[in-house]
Amino acid sequence: MTSQQKATLSFTDGTPSVEFPVYKGTMGPDVVDIRKLYGQTGKFTFDPGFMSTAACESKITYIDGDKGELLYRGYPIEQLAQHCDYLEICYLLLNGELPNEEQRRDFDYRVTHHTMVHEQMTRFFQGFRRDAHPMAVLVGCVGALSAFYHDSLDINDPEHRFVSAIRLIAKMPTLTAMAYKYNTGQPFMYPRNDLSYSANFLRMMFGTPCDEYKPNDVLVRALDRILILHADHEQNASTSTVRLAGSSGANPFACIAAGIATLWGPAHGGANEACLIMLDDIQKQGGVEKIGEFIDKVKDKNSGVKLMGFGHRVYKNYDPRAKLMRETCHEVLGELGLHDDPLFALAMKLEQIALEDDYFVQRKLYPNVDFYSGIVQKAMGIPTSMFTCIFALARTVGWIAQWGEMIADPDQKIGRPRQLFTGKTPREVQTIDKR
Numbered sequence: 454m455t456s457q458q459k460a461t462l463s464f465t466d467g468t469p470s471v472e473f474p475v476y477k478g479t480m481g482p483d484v485v486d487i488r489k490l491y492g493q494t495g496k497f498t499f500d501p502g503f504m505s506t507a508a509c510e511s512k513i514t515y516i517d518g519d520k521g522e523l524l525y526r527g528y529p530i531e532q533l534a535q536h537c538d539y540l541e542i543c544y545l546l547l548n549g550e551l552p553n554e555e556q557r558r559d560f561d562y563r564v565t566h567h568t569m570v571h572e573q574m575t576r577f578f579q580g581f582r583r584d585a586h587p588m589a590v591l592v593g594c595v596g597a598l599s600a601f602y603h604d605s606l607d608i609n610d611p612e613h614r615f616v617s618a619i620r621l622i623a624k625m626p627t628l629t630a631m632a633y634k635y636n637t638g639q640p641f642m643y644p645r646n647d648l649s650y651s652a653n654f655l656r657m658m659f660g661t662p663c664d665e666y667k668p669n670d671v672l673v674r675a676l677d678r679i680l681i682l683h684a685d686h687e688q689n690a691s692t693s694t695v696r697l698a699g700s701s702g703a704n705p706f707a708c709i710a711a712g713i714a715t716l717w718g719p720a721h722g723g724a725n726e727a728c729l730i731m732l733d734d735i736q737k738q739g740g741v742e743k744i745g746e747f748i749d750k751v752k753d754k755n756s757g758v759k760l761m762g763f764g765h766r767v768y769k770n771y772d773p774r775a776k777l778m779r780e781t782c783h784e785v786l787g788e789l790g791l792h793d794d795p796l797f798a799l800a801m802k803l804e805q806i807a808l809e810d811d812y813f814v815q816r817k818l819y820p821n822v823d824f825y826s827g828i829v830q831k832a833m834g835i836p837t838s839m840f841t842c843i844f845a846l847a848r849t850v851g852w853i854a855q856w857g858e859m860i861a862d863p864d865q866k867i868g869r870p871r872q873l874f875t876g877k878t879p880r881e882v883q884t885i886d887k888r
Contacts, residue, residue, distance in 0.1 A: 460485045468494050480515055497871040507688075509696060510862065513546060513854055514687045521770035525685060526550070534777045539680040539847075540564060540650050543622055546685055546854040547615075561650075567623035568644035568653065571601045574628075578635045587632040587842045588717045594628050595621075596710035606704045608860050617705045618853045625846045626650065630657035633839055651677040654846075659834065671788040672833055675781045676843075679826050682774040683844055685851025686767075691715040691722065695852045696859045697868040705856055712852045713845045722844040725827035728762030729837045732800055740795055741802050752812055762824030763807055764817065771819050778825035785829050800828050 458475035471493045474486045484507045491497060500506045515524040523530040526545050533542060537551065544552045544560045552560055577597055581590050598620070599606065605616040631641050634657075642657040652668040655676060660666030686692070695712040699705070716722035735747050750758035765772050786792045792801070804820050807813045830840055859865050 458483070462490075462494075464494070468496070481517070491871075497873070499873050503693070508693065508868075509688065509859060509865070511688070511855065511858060512549070513858060514685045514851070516687045516767055518765075518767040519769050521768050521773050523686075523773050530682065530773055531777065534678055534681050537681070538649070538651075539677050539684070542681050542684050543850040546850050547618055547857070563619050564623045564650065565644075565646050565653075567620050568627050568646075570598075570624050570627050570631075574601070575631070575641060578631060581635070583636060583638060585636070587629075587636055587839055588713065588845070590632040590635065591628060591842055591845060592710050592713050592717070594632070595625070595713060596707055598624065599704045599706040602706070608699075608702060608704065611861075614705070614857050614860065618850075618857065621705065621709055621849050621853055625849045626654040627657060629839075629842045629846050630654060632842060633658055633836075636838070649673065649677075651680065655833075669788070671784060675785045675829055675833065678777065678781050679829065679843065680847040682778060682822055682826070683847035685848070685854065689721070690718070691848065692852060692855050695856050699856045699859055700865060700868040702867075705853060708856055709849060709852050712848070716845050716848065717841055722841040722848075724761065724821075725823035725830070725844070726837045726840045728824050728827045729831055729840070731759075731761040732796060732803075735803075736796055736799055741799050744799065744802055744806070748806060748810070760818065762827065763813065763820055765821045768821070770817060772821045774822035775820055775825060778822050778829070779820070782825040782829050782832075785832050789832055791832050797828060797832065800824075 458477075459472045460475050461470055461472050463470045471490070473490070475483050476486060477483050487498060498506070513526065515527075516522065525533055525542065526549055528545070528551070533545075537545075540561055541551060541557060543564070544556065574594065574597070577594055578590065581593070602617070602620060605613045605620065607613045627644055634641050640662060642660050642662075644653050644657060648656060648668065652673045655668050655672060656666045688696075691712040694715040695708045698708040698711040703711075719727050735744060738747070747758070750756040751760045786797055791797050804824070807818060807820055813819070827837075827840060830843065831837070835843065
C-alpha cells in the first residue's frame with residue numbers, strides 16, 4: 454500500500470496534532486492508518502461493532518451496499534451464479550481466478566475424494582442427545598477434525614493450508630448431513646464419488662439404504678445457487694471471528710468451528726430460520742387472511758413485531774443475491790407444485806406487499822436473500838433447524854479463504870481490541886467484617 458494523502462487529528466486537551474497516512478484501495482472508501490495513534494497520543498479510537506474500522510487488507514470479496522453490488526475476486530455475483538457451479542466458486546475464492554477445464558477437473562477430484570470422514574467420527578455423534586440442535590453438533594464435530602488430521606496443521610506451510618482447505622470444503626457436507634441423520638434417527642449415508650457436490654449432499658441428507666436416491670436436477674441447481682450466494686460476504690461477524698481466532702495461530706478446524714458458533718446467532722446466519730418461524734406464526738394466526746393485521750403491527754413501532762427477511766444491514770438498496778434467489782425460489786416451487794401450498798402462498802403475498810406498499814418501498818425493505826433461501830429450503834424438505842448448518846456449509850470456503858489470506862499477510866498481528874474502561878477506579882479491599 455502506498456499513501457499520497459495525510460489526515461490530521463487535532464485535540465482540545467493540549468495533545469499535539471498528529472498526522473496519519475490515508476490509503477486508497479482499488480474500490481471502496483479510503484482508510485486512515487491509525488496504527489501509531491496510541492504510541493503517539495496515548496489514546497485509542499472508540500468504535501463499537503467496528504462499524505468504521507478496517508481490521509485487515511483483503512483481495513477476496515467486495516461489497517457496495519449503496520449500489521447493491523457484491524463481487525467475488527472482481528466478478529459480479531450475478532454472473533457467477535449464472536455461469537459457475539459451487540466448486541468453481543470455491544476455486545476462485547481460494548486461488549483468485551476461475552479455473553480452466555483441467556484445473557476444474559483436478560479440483561473437483563480432490564474435493565470429491567476427501568468427502569468421507571474418519572469412521573471414528575461416527576462415534577462422536579453418539580455423545581449428543583438426539584434432539585440436540587444440529588448447529589451444536591456441527592460446532593463440536595468440526596472442531597474435533599483437528600484431532601484426526603495432524604498431518605496438515607502447520608499453518609505456516611502453504612501446502613498444509615491448502616490440504617486443510619480441501620478437507621474442510623469436502624467434509625462439511627458429510628458432517629452436516631450426518632448431523633441431520635442423527636437428529637432424525639436414520640442411518641448415515643456415505644458420500645458417492647460419481648455425484649456432484651450438491652447432488653451428493655442431497656443424497657446424504659434424504660437418501661436411505663432402502664431405496665436408490667435420484668437427485669432432482671432442479672433441486673440440485675437450487676442448492677448449488679444457495680451455496681454460491683452464501684460462499685463469502687466480506688468482513689462480517691463470523692468471518693471476523695475466524696480471522697481473530699486464526700490470528701493467535703489456532704489450527705484451521707478450530708477457527709472454522711468458531712465461525713460456525715458465531716454464525717449460529719439469529720442476527721447473522723439464523724436470519725432465514727427466523728423468517729420461516731415468522732411465516733409459521735402468521736399462518737397459525739390465520740394465514741393470508743390475517744396478513745393485513747400483521748403488516749399493521751410491523752408499521753406500528755410500539756407493537757414489538759419485527760419483519761424478518763426484509764431489508765439488509767449492508768445493502769441500502771436491493772440485495773443482489775435476492776433477485777437470483779427469487780428466480781430459484783419460483784423455479785423450485787413450480788417444480789414441486791407448491792405455489793398453492795398455504796405457507797408458500799403466504800410468503801408470496803408478503804413478498805408482493807413488500808414490493809408494492811409505499812411504507813416498505815420508501816424504506817427499501819425489499820425481500821432479502823434470507824427470505825427466499827428459507828422458502829426454498831423449506832420447499833425442498835429441509836427443516837428450519839438445518840438452515841444455519843447449510844449456511845455454514847456454504848460459508849466454509851469463504852472462511853478458509855479469508856483465514857489463509859490472513860496467515861499469509863506479513864502485517865497481520867494477533868487480534869487485540871482495546872476498550873473504553875468505565876468501571877471502578879482503584880480501591881482497597883475491606884476485611885469481611887467491614888463489608
